[in-house]
Amino acid sequence: MTVTAVNYAKTLYDLSVSRKVIQNTKEIFRKVPELAQSLKNPLVPFEIKEKVIDRVIPEEMKSFIKVVCKHHRIDLIEEIFEDYEELCRQHEKTIHAVMRYVTAPKDAQLDGIRAFLCREFGAQKAEIEMIEDKSLIGGFVLLAGGSEYDWSLRGRYRKLEQKLTRR
Structure with missing residues:
Protein backbone atom coordinates (compact mmCIF):
# COMPACT_ATOMS: atom_id res chain seq x y z
CA MET A 1 0.00 0.00 0.00
CA THR A 2 1.50 3.27 -1.07
CA VAL A 3 0.25 6.56 0.33
CA THR A 4 -0.58 7.76 -3.17
CA ALA A 5 -2.70 4.69 -3.95
CA VAL A 6 -4.51 5.01 -0.62
CA ASN A 7 -5.25 8.68 -1.32
CA TYR A 8 -6.68 7.86 -4.75
CA ALA A 9 -8.71 5.02 -3.20
CA LYS A 10 -10.14 7.42 -0.61
CA THR A 11 -11.07 9.84 -3.37
CA LEU A 12 -12.73 7.04 -5.32
CA TYR A 13 -14.63 6.00 -2.20
CA ASP A 14 -15.75 9.61 -1.62
CA LEU A 15 -17.04 9.87 -5.20
CA SER A 16 -19.82 7.41 -4.27
CA VAL A 17 -19.54 5.53 -7.54
CA SER A 18 -21.39 2.22 -7.30
CA ARG A 19 -19.26 -0.77 -6.40
CA LYS A 20 -20.57 -2.61 -9.45
CA VAL A 21 -19.24 0.09 -11.80
CA ILE A 22 -15.88 0.05 -10.01
CA GLN A 23 -15.77 -3.76 -10.24
CA ASN A 24 -16.55 -3.53 -13.98
CA THR A 25 -13.72 -1.03 -14.45
CA LYS A 26 -11.35 -3.21 -12.46
CA GLU A 27 -12.36 -6.18 -14.62
CA ILE A 28 -11.65 -4.19 -17.81
CA PHE A 29 -8.10 -3.46 -16.62
CA ARG A 30 -7.65 -7.11 -15.55
CA LYS A 31 -8.91 -8.58 -18.83
CA VAL A 32 -7.08 -6.09 -21.06
CA PRO A 33 -3.61 -5.49 -19.58
CA GLU A 34 -2.66 -3.61 -22.75
CA LEU A 35 -5.04 -0.84 -21.66
CA ALA A 36 -2.97 0.07 -18.60
CA GLN A 37 0.23 -0.29 -20.62
CA SER A 38 -0.95 2.14 -23.29
CA LEU A 39 -2.24 4.60 -20.66
CA LYS A 40 1.17 4.43 -18.92
CA ASN A 41 3.12 4.99 -22.11
CA PRO A 42 4.67 8.49 -22.04
CA LEU A 43 4.93 8.50 -25.85
CA VAL A 44 1.14 8.41 -26.24
CA PRO A 45 -0.31 11.95 -26.06
CA PHE A 46 -2.86 12.57 -23.31
CA GLU A 47 -5.54 13.46 -25.89
CA ILE A 48 -5.27 9.94 -27.35
CA LYS A 49 -5.42 8.45 -23.85
CA GLU A 50 -8.59 10.47 -23.19
CA LYS A 51 -10.20 9.06 -26.34
CA VAL A 52 -9.31 5.51 -25.29
CA ILE A 53 -10.73 6.10 -21.81
CA ASP A 54 -13.93 7.56 -23.32
CA ARG A 55 -14.38 4.45 -25.46
CA VAL A 56 -13.73 1.67 -22.92
CA ILE A 57 -14.29 2.96 -19.37
CA PRO A 58 -17.80 3.22 -17.83
CA GLU A 59 -19.20 6.77 -17.75
CA GLU A 60 -19.09 7.15 -13.95
CA MET A 61 -15.37 6.27 -13.86
CA LYS A 62 -14.08 8.23 -16.86
CA SER A 63 -13.11 11.44 -15.07
CA PHE A 64 -11.43 9.54 -12.21
CA ILE A 65 -9.35 7.42 -14.61
CA LYS A 66 -8.45 10.54 -16.63
CA VAL A 67 -7.16 12.30 -13.49
CA VAL A 68 -5.13 9.23 -12.49
CA CYS A 69 -3.75 9.05 -16.03
CA LYS A 70 -3.04 12.79 -16.24
CA HIS A 71 -0.98 12.60 -13.03
CA HIS A 72 0.97 9.61 -14.42
CA ARG A 73 -0.31 7.22 -11.70
CA ILE A 74 -2.09 4.67 -13.86
CA ASP A 75 0.61 2.17 -12.87
CA LEU A 76 -1.05 2.20 -9.42
CA ILE A 77 -4.53 1.35 -10.72
CA GLU A 78 -4.59 -2.23 -9.39
CA GLU A 79 -3.35 -1.06 -6.01
CA ILE A 80 -5.93 1.74 -6.00
CA PHE A 81 -8.71 -0.81 -6.58
CA GLU A 82 -7.33 -3.08 -3.81
CA ASP A 83 -7.12 -0.15 -1.38
CA TYR A 84 -10.65 0.88 -2.35
CA GLU A 85 -11.90 -2.63 -1.51
CA GLU A 86 -10.09 -2.46 1.83
CA LEU A 87 -11.74 0.91 2.60
CA CYS A 88 -15.15 -0.57 1.80
CA ARG A 89 -14.45 -3.51 4.11
CA GLN A 90 -13.36 -1.16 6.91
CA HIS A 91 -16.52 0.90 6.60
CA GLU A 92 -18.62 -2.28 6.58
CA LYS A 93 -16.59 -3.71 9.49
Whole structure:
Protein backbone atom coordinates (compact mmCIF):
# COMPACT_ATOMS: atom_id res chain seq x y z
CA MET A 1 0.00 0.00 0.00
CA THR A 2 1.50 3.27 -1.07
CA VAL A 3 0.25 6.56 0.33
CA THR A 4 -0.58 7.76 -3.17
CA ALA A 5 -2.70 4.69 -3.95
CA VAL A 6 -4.51 5.01 -0.62
CA ASN A 7 -5.25 8.68 -1.32
CA TYR A 8 -6.68 7.86 -4.75
CA ALA A 9 -8.71 5.02 -3.20
CA LYS A 10 -10.14 7.42 -0.61
CA THR A 11 -11.07 9.84 -3.37
CA LEU A 12 -12.73 7.04 -5.32
CA TYR A 13 -14.63 6.00 -2.20
CA ASP A 14 -15.75 9.61 -1.62
CA LEU A 15 -17.04 9.87 -5.20
CA SER A 16 -19.82 7.41 -4.27
CA VAL A 17 -19.54 5.53 -7.54
CA SER A 18 -21.39 2.22 -7.30
CA ARG A 19 -19.26 -0.77 -6.40
CA LYS A 20 -20.57 -2.61 -9.45
CA VAL A 21 -19.24 0.09 -11.80
CA ILE A 22 -15.88 0.05 -10.01
CA GLN A 23 -15.77 -3.76 -10.24
CA ASN A 24 -16.55 -3.53 -13.98
CA THR A 25 -13.72 -1.03 -14.45
CA LYS A 26 -11.35 -3.21 -12.46
CA GLU A 27 -12.36 -6.18 -14.62
CA ILE A 28 -11.65 -4.19 -17.81
CA PHE A 29 -8.10 -3.46 -16.62
CA ARG A 30 -7.65 -7.11 -15.55
CA LYS A 31 -8.91 -8.58 -18.83
CA VAL A 32 -7.08 -6.09 -21.06
CA PRO A 33 -3.61 -5.49 -19.58
CA GLU A 34 -2.66 -3.61 -22.75
CA LEU A 35 -5.04 -0.84 -21.66
CA ALA A 36 -2.97 0.07 -18.60
CA GLN A 37 0.23 -0.29 -20.62
CA SER A 38 -0.95 2.14 -23.29
CA LEU A 39 -2.24 4.60 -20.66
CA LYS A 40 1.17 4.43 -18.92
CA ASN A 41 3.12 4.99 -22.11
CA PRO A 42 4.67 8.49 -22.04
CA LEU A 43 4.93 8.50 -25.85
CA VAL A 44 1.14 8.41 -26.24
CA PRO A 45 -0.31 11.95 -26.06
CA PHE A 46 -2.86 12.57 -23.31
CA GLU A 47 -5.54 13.46 -25.89
CA ILE A 48 -5.27 9.94 -27.35
CA LYS A 49 -5.42 8.45 -23.85
CA GLU A 50 -8.59 10.47 -23.19
CA LYS A 51 -10.20 9.06 -26.34
CA VAL A 52 -9.31 5.51 -25.29
CA ILE A 53 -10.73 6.10 -21.81
CA ASP A 54 -13.93 7.56 -23.32
CA ARG A 55 -14.38 4.45 -25.46
CA VAL A 56 -13.73 1.67 -22.92
CA ILE A 57 -14.29 2.96 -19.37
CA PRO A 58 -17.80 3.22 -17.83
CA GLU A 59 -19.20 6.77 -17.75
CA GLU A 60 -19.09 7.15 -13.95
CA MET A 61 -15.37 6.27 -13.86
CA LYS A 62 -14.08 8.23 -16.86
CA SER A 63 -13.11 11.44 -15.07
CA PHE A 64 -11.43 9.54 -12.21
CA ILE A 65 -9.35 7.42 -14.61
CA LYS A 66 -8.45 10.54 -16.63
CA VAL A 67 -7.16 12.30 -13.49
CA VAL A 68 -5.13 9.23 -12.49
CA CYS A 69 -3.75 9.05 -16.03
CA LYS A 70 -3.04 12.79 -16.24
CA HIS A 71 -0.98 12.60 -13.03
CA HIS A 72 0.97 9.61 -14.42
CA ARG A 73 -0.31 7.22 -11.70
CA ILE A 74 -2.09 4.67 -13.86
CA ASP A 75 0.61 2.17 -12.87
CA LEU A 76 -1.05 2.20 -9.42
CA ILE A 77 -4.53 1.35 -10.72
CA GLU A 78 -4.59 -2.23 -9.39
CA GLU A 79 -3.35 -1.06 -6.01
CA ILE A 80 -5.93 1.74 -6.00
CA PHE A 81 -8.71 -0.81 -6.58
CA GLU A 82 -7.33 -3.08 -3.81
CA ASP A 83 -7.12 -0.15 -1.38
CA TYR A 84 -10.65 0.88 -2.35
CA GLU A 85 -11.90 -2.63 -1.51
CA GLU A 86 -10.09 -2.46 1.83
CA LEU A 87 -11.74 0.91 2.60
CA CYS A 88 -15.15 -0.57 1.80
CA ARG A 89 -14.45 -3.51 4.11
CA GLN A 90 -13.36 -1.16 6.91
CA HIS A 91 -16.52 0.90 6.60
CA GLU A 92 -18.62 -2.28 6.58
CA LYS A 93 -16.59 -3.71 9.49
CA THR A 94 -15.60 -6.71 7.39
CA ILE A 95 -12.33 -8.63 7.74
CA HIS A 96 -10.80 -10.18 4.62
CA ALA A 97 -8.84 -13.40 5.06
CA VAL A 98 -7.01 -15.73 2.71
CA MET A 99 -7.20 -19.42 3.53
CA ARG A 100 -4.78 -21.85 1.91
CA TYR A 101 -5.90 -25.44 2.38
CA VAL A 102 -5.31 -29.01 1.25
CA THR A 103 -8.89 -30.25 1.72
CA ALA A 104 -11.70 -27.72 1.50
CA PRO A 105 -13.34 -27.18 4.90
CA LYS A 106 -17.00 -28.02 5.46
CA ASP A 107 -19.56 -25.24 5.85
CA ALA A 108 -19.70 -25.72 9.64
CA GLN A 109 -15.90 -25.38 9.85
CA LEU A 110 -16.00 -22.22 7.72
CA ASP A 111 -18.68 -20.76 9.98
CA GLY A 112 -16.41 -21.45 12.98
CA ILE A 113 -13.45 -19.80 11.24
CA ARG A 114 -15.60 -16.76 10.35
CA ALA A 115 -16.74 -16.49 13.98
CA PHE A 116 -13.09 -16.72 15.13
CA LEU A 117 -12.06 -13.95 12.70
CA CYS A 118 -14.92 -11.68 13.78
CA ARG A 119 -14.01 -12.18 17.46
CA GLU A 120 -10.28 -11.76 16.88
CA PHE A 121 -10.54 -8.60 14.76
CA GLY A 122 -13.74 -7.04 16.10
CA ALA A 123 -15.47 -7.36 12.74
CA GLN A 124 -19.13 -7.92 11.99
CA LYS A 125 -18.48 -10.03 8.91
CA ALA A 126 -15.63 -12.16 7.57
CA GLU A 127 -14.83 -12.78 3.89
CA ILE A 128 -12.61 -15.78 3.24
CA GLU A 129 -10.76 -16.17 -0.05
CA MET A 130 -10.08 -19.88 -0.59
CA ILE A 131 -6.89 -21.14 -2.28
CA GLU A 132 -6.05 -24.82 -2.65
CA ASP A 133 -2.41 -25.56 -1.75
CA LYS A 134 -1.34 -29.22 -1.73
CA SER A 135 2.16 -28.25 -0.52
CA LEU A 136 0.74 -27.80 3.00
CA ILE A 137 0.48 -31.61 3.24
CA GLY A 138 -2.58 -31.27 5.51
CA GLY A 139 -4.53 -28.65 7.44
CA PHE A 140 -4.65 -24.99 6.46
CA VAL A 141 -3.01 -21.57 6.81
CA LEU A 142 -5.14 -18.50 7.47
CA LEU A 143 -3.88 -14.97 6.68
CA ALA A 144 -5.91 -12.09 8.09
CA GLY A 145 -5.21 -8.59 9.34
CA GLY A 146 -1.45 -9.00 9.01
CA SER A 147 -1.46 -12.19 11.11
CA GLU A 148 -0.82 -15.76 10.02
CA TYR A 149 -2.46 -18.73 11.70
CA ASP A 150 -0.69 -21.89 10.59
CA TRP A 151 -2.56 -25.11 11.30
CA SER A 152 -0.88 -27.04 8.50
CA LEU A 153 1.18 -30.20 8.77
CA ARG A 154 4.02 -28.51 6.90
CA GLY A 155 4.04 -25.72 9.51
CA ARG A 156 4.03 -28.24 12.35
CA TYR A 157 6.91 -30.17 10.75
CA ARG A 158 8.91 -26.93 10.52
CA LYS A 159 8.27 -26.12 14.19
CA LEU A 160 9.29 -29.63 15.20
CA GLU A 161 12.43 -29.37 13.06
CA GLN A 162 13.32 -26.04 14.68
CA LYS A 163 12.89 -27.49 18.16
CA LEU A 164 15.03 -30.51 17.34
CA THR A 165 17.85 -28.51 15.73
CA ARG A 166 18.07 -26.07 18.65
CA ARG A 167 19.17 -28.79 21.07
